[in-house]
Amino acid sequence: MKILLLITTLTIFLFSNSAEDTFEKKCSTCHKGYIAQSQLIKNYEQNNSLFKLKAPTLTELSFALRDQIGDRMGDKESQLMEIEDFLKNYLSDPNKKRSILSKSVTRHFETMPKMKGKLKDEEIEALASYMFDYSEEMIAKHSVKRYSYEDALKKAKAEDKIVLIEGYIIFCRGCMMMDREVFVEDVVKEALDKDFVFVKENMLKEKLPFGMKSMGTPSFYFITNDGKKVIDKIQGMGTVDEFLELLDEIKSALKKGEFVIDKS
Ligand code: HEC
Secondary structure, X not given: OHHHHHHHHHHHHHHHHHHHHHHHHHOOOOOOOOOOHHHHHHHHHOOOOOOOOOOOOHHHHHHHHHXXXXXXXXXXXXXXXXXHHHHHHHHHOOOHHHOOOOHHHHOOOOOXXXXXXXXXXXXXXXXXXXXXXXXXXXXXXXXXOOEOHHHHHXXXXXXXXXXXXXXXXXXXXXXXXXXXXXXXXXXXXXXXXXXXXXXXXXXXXXXXXXXXXXXOOOEEEEEOOOOOEEEEEEEOOOOHHHHHHHHHHHHHHHHHOOOOEEOO
16 A cells, blocks of 8 residues: 555656656747746737747746636646647647637747657646646745735734735636736735735635625735724726735825724
């Protein structure tokens, strides 16, 4: 039993490792890893002159596979199978007509060269899983740090900061956009780190403090560090600049002592 377990863990380990290796050897000469969305947008606006990419980044491919192939709201295994099929087809016969990327991206690139016969089916299957997970890993790695509400209150009190709860549900488009394009940006992380402590709550599982009702997702609830007042609550998504502006407004509302809920 123990040996069997060891072998299974070892194969999973070797397998996931080898998908990364395969990508490194056969794909990464053209597909770079993670570049923040704001930088990519600039790059494409300036006709790819900033990074001179040979192909879309792995993160862009990962987002497109997640969003465009199979049922993203269904179970992961069946979506992965559809992604495997798509990859097998696309790699053996790339054709921009079947592209899952937006035209604003693909117009900067030639069609990908055929890779027919260069990859075994098992390699493509492992690649599918690796590519699927890649964007989530990158977001987790680059994103602002999150705390539980209890820990956030303690930290905010000790450091004289404001608690910010984001209400989200999985598969909410606006929440995904905030994760992919806003919370990974250095300027946003710096602004949040300086004056806020960030909490992320799944509105299907957790309750907001003060018996507040979720206003839909994504939504943002700014709470004083005594845990007694709500400075403001806002629903909707926004750009990096809009979000930074919102943070400034919250700070000045706190200075003026303006609250939407006061239980003190
Ligand atoms: C010689 C450069 C090159 C190599 C090597 C390469 N690609 Fe690409 N790939 C591209 C370019 C350019 C595009 C964008 C144009 C297109 O979609 O065909 C692309 C697009 C893609 C797409 C998106 C297809 C779509 O919907 O438009 C996927 C998925 C992909 N590549 C996977 C891979 C994988 C997996 C490997 C390694 C096994 C790989 N590529 C190796 C150049 C390359």
